Amino acid sequence: MRPLLEVENLSVAFDTDEGTVGAVDAIDLDVRRGEILGLVGESGSGKSVTALAVFRLIRPPGRIAGGSIRFDGRDLLALPEEEMRRIRGAQIAMVFQSPRTALNPVLPVGRQIARLYRLHQGCSAAEARRRTLEMLGLVGIPEPERRARDYAHQLSGGMCQRVMIAMALATSPRLLLADEPTTGLDVSIAAQILDLLRDLGRRTGASIVLITHDLGVVAGLCDRVAVMHAGQLVECADVRSLFREPAHPYTRALVRSIPRVDREVTMEPVPGVVPSLLDAPPGCRYADRCPDVLDVCRTVKPARSARARDHEVACYATEAARVAAPRG
Amino acid sequence: MGLGRYVATRVLLVLPTLFGVTLITFALTYLLPGNPALVKAGPLATPEHIREMERQMGLDRPVPVQYWRYLSGVLRGDFGESATTGRPVLQDFLQRVPATLELTLASMLIAIAVGIPLGVVAAVRRDGPVDHASRLLGVGGVAMPTFWTGLLAVYLFFYHLGVAPPPLGRLSPGVMAPTALTGLYAVDALLTGNARALGSALHQLMLPSLTLGFSVMAPVTRMVRATMLEILESDYIKAAWAAGLPRRTIVYGDALRNCLIPVITLVGVVFGFLMAGNVVVEIVFAWPGIGNYAVTSLLTKDAAPIQGFVLFVAVVYVLINLTVDLVYGVVDPRIRLR
Numbered sequence: 001m002r003p004l005l006e007v008e009n010l011s012v013a014f015d016t017d018e019g020t021v022g023a024v025d026a027i028d029l030d031v032r033r034g035e036i037l038g039l040v041g042e043s044g045s046g047k048s049v050t051a052l053a054v055f056r057l058i059r060p061p062g063r064i065a066g067g068s069i070r071f072d073g074r075d076l077l078a079l080p081e082e083e084m085r086r087i088r089g090a091q092i093a094m095v096f097q098s099p100r101t102a103l104n105p106v107l108p109v110g111r112q113i114a115r116l117y118r119l120h121q122g123c124s125a126a127e128a129r130r131r132t133l134e135m136l137g138l139v140g141i142p143e144p145e146r147r148a149r150d151y152a153h154q155l156s157g158g159m160c161q162r163v164m165i166a167m168a169l170a171t172s173p174r175l176l177l178a179d180e181p182t183t184g185l186d187v188s189i190a191a192q193i194l195d196l197l198r199d200l201g202r203r204t205g206a207s208i209v210l211i212t213h214d215l216g217v218v219a220g221l222c223d224r225v226a227v228m229h230a231g232q233l234v235e236c237a238d239v240r241s242l243f244r245e246p247a248h249p250y251t252r253a254l255v256r257s258i259p260r261v262d263r264e265v266t267m268e269p270v271p272g273v274v275p276s277l278l279d280a281p282p283g284c285r286y287a288d289r290c291p292d293v294l295d296v297c298r299t300v301k302p303a304r305s306a307r308a309r310d311h312e313v314a315c316y317a318t319e320a321a322r323v324a325a326p327r328g
Numbered sequence: 329m330g331l332g333r334y335v336a337t338r339v340l341l342v343l344p345t346l347f348g349v350t351l352i353t354f355a356l357t358y359l360l361p362g363n364p365a366l367v368k369a370g371p372l373a374t375p376e377h378i379r380e381m382e383r384q385m386g387l388d389r390p391v392p393v394q395y396w397r398y399l400s401g402v403l404r405g406d407f408g409e410s411a412t413t414g415r416p417v418l419q420d421f422l423q424r425v426p427a428t429l430e431l432t433l434a435s436m437l438i439a440i441a442v443g444i445p446l447g448v449v450a451a452v453r454r455d456g457p458v459d460h461a462s463r464l465l466g467v468g469g470v471a472m473p474t475f476w477t478g479l480l481a482v483y484l485f486f487y488h489l490g491v492a493p494p495p496l497g498r499l500s501p502g503v504m505a506p507t508a509l510t511g512l513y514a515v516d517a518l519l520t521g522n523a524r525a526l527g528s529a530l531h532q533l534m535l536p537s538l539t540l541g542f543s544v545m546a547p548v549t550r551m552v553r554a555t556m557l558e559i560l561e562s563d564y565i566k567a568a569w570a571a572g573l574p575r576r577t578i579v580y581g582d583a584l585r586n587c588l589i590p591v592i593t594l595v596g597v598v599f600g601f602l603m604a605g606n607v608v609v610e611i612v613f614a615w616p617g618i619g620n621y622a623v624t625s626l627l628t629k630d631a632a633p634i635q636g637f638v639l640f641v642a643v644v645y646v647l648i649n650l651t652v653d654l655v656y657g658v659v660d661p662r663i664r665l666r
Contacts, residue, residue, distance in 0.1 A: 055569070055570050057566065057569050057570060085572050085574065086572060087572070088569070088570055088571065088572035089570065089571035089572030089573070090572055093570070093571070094567070094570040096563055096566070096567055096570075097563075098563060101562065101563040101564060102563040102564055102566070102567040103564055103567070104564045104568070104582055104586070105564070105586065105660075105661075105662060106585055106586055106589075106659070106660060106661060107582075107585075108661075115573075116571055116572075119572065119573065119574075120572065151661045151662065153661070153662050164567075167567075167571065
């Protein structure tokens with residue numbers, strides 16, 4: 001079956017006075033139906049920008065510089081704005097990083113959810129209210145009727161995130177983008193929120209893209225993982241093979257950086273810093289941090305090649321090593 | 329905290345402020361040059377006469393006693409007597425406040441009705457033609473003093489174009505004032521169905537209120553624009569876009585509602601500024617308001633009306649701040665419930 005979301009060769013650039021910042025550099029990414037895809041990378045690797053691009057919400061000075069985004073076969077970049085608006089929230093929804101600031105401070109949270117039912121499903125006020133309370137109960141908010149009248153500042157961070165999820169799932173979207181949905185939450189609350197996302201995703205059959213820098217979360221929740229570095233997609237694999245045999249030097253470094261308590265392995269931070277994306281040179285943007293760097297890495301961007309079923313990597317060094325290795 | 333308690337606390341907090349204000353206006357009597365007894369006794373008075381006058385006016389008593397007399401007078405509504413008009417200051421005031429209030433309200437209406445939409449459009453279409461125009465208007469409004477724009481307006485609209493009436497008060501000569509209900513001529517004329525008075529009152533209001541409205545519109549527009557720009561970048565607006573809400577709802581519902589919270593403070597400040605700062609415009613347009621009264625009193629060194637004016641302005645400011653606080657409690661749920 002055709003993937004729900006097909007991102008092809010997508011580039012997002014920000015025009016600044018100093019030059020062009022290539023925040024997303026020609027990435028390909030598929031989201032299959034019903035799956036949870038982890039999109040990982042350090043801060044500034046272009047994860048959130050990619051999500052905003054899917055919504056077509058990149059605002060000047062940013063712009064989508066190239067590529068295509070297909071949702072259920074429809075080319076989103078070619079749609080008129082009004083049609084795109086009907087897709088936002090109704091078919092593609094987003095859970096934001098800081099739930100408290102992502103809720104309107106002067107509207108009761110119940111009203112913020114109810115109006116989506118009215119907008120996207122044409123519900124009557126009473127029907128919208130009924131469904132809102134039902135949804136608030138579904139995301140595990142106790143006393144929904146009372147909480148619906150509360151404002152964001154009256155709720156805890158975890159509650160705000162539940163409201164945000166209720167808002168995102170209100171109109172049964174087919175694709176949910178969750179951008180670091182557990183930032184700033186206690187570990188136990190974070191775990192609850194992630195469980196909630198997974199359960200609701202399963203129940204509604206929605207695909208979920210979980211944007212995070214936490215590989216631990218990815219390991220526990222996702223079906224597949226895409227790794228981004230400095231705006232480039234370096235590796236994409238199902239979650240087992242990514243952790244068992246990370247192929248790209250950056251992925252390997254990331255996996256080594258996970259703190260572990262079950263094994264006597266020292267945690268190693270990823271060396272170097274995310275390079276500047278301002279007028280970035282061609283080639284692989286990991287080159288300056290990479291222990292296995294080749295000359296070609298700095299001049300031509302490596303194409304993605306399949307390593308195994310459901311495992312693609314964009315790296316010359318890995319490819320060379322694989323070809324050189326004796327087949328066993 | 330419930331709404332009732334919020335209101336009660338706010339109102340109680342006003343009392344010490346008002347008390348402090350009476351201290352200051354009382355101190356003014358001492359700061360103003362000249363001996364009030366001397367002024368009152370006249371230039372030909374003998375030293376005995378002056379001392380007798382001082383005794384009569386209580387100026388020989390200790391300062392706290394004098395303050396107590398002043399305070400109890402104020403509490404009874406006795407603000408002294410104007411040496412120029414020979415009438416109680418309160419009476420003079422009550423007669424003139426409606427004129428100032430009418431001018432202030434008209435100017436505010438213009439500033440808000442034009443300033444807020446202009447600020448919103450300037451922010452939404454940043455660096456577009458409306459944004460540039462609002463910047464130009466803003467600079468003009470702030471940089472040109474009101475006596476200058478007022479004179480310019482009179483010159484242009486009355487002298488040259490002839491679309492405005494002569495700048496001589498609240499009604500054209502020969503038009504009777506409408507039956508007094510609120511004291512605001514335009515409102516009274518409307519309520520009593522007096523078309524002739526209504527037309528005349530509005531016509532006379534036109535230039536002075538445009539002059540004042542123009543000067544205070546600039547800060548309103550700038551503030552709406554700046555706040556709006558900030559809010560349009562906020563997470564909850566991004567979330568609203570991502571939720572597929574229509575542009576109109578996002579800009580005029582979600583964003584503007586949040587934007588109005590700081591604007592309310594500004595509107596309060598502007599109101600106080602206009603009530604007190606009408607002075608110059610009232611002179612230019614011979615508007616019979618309290619600013620005009622205060623200036624006349626100042627020129628004749630008439631102390632009681634000036635004291636009264638300062639106290640009045642202070643009370644207006646205090647009441648405005650109280651109102652702003654109360655309105656805050658209604659529009660911003662975060663304040664009421666803290």
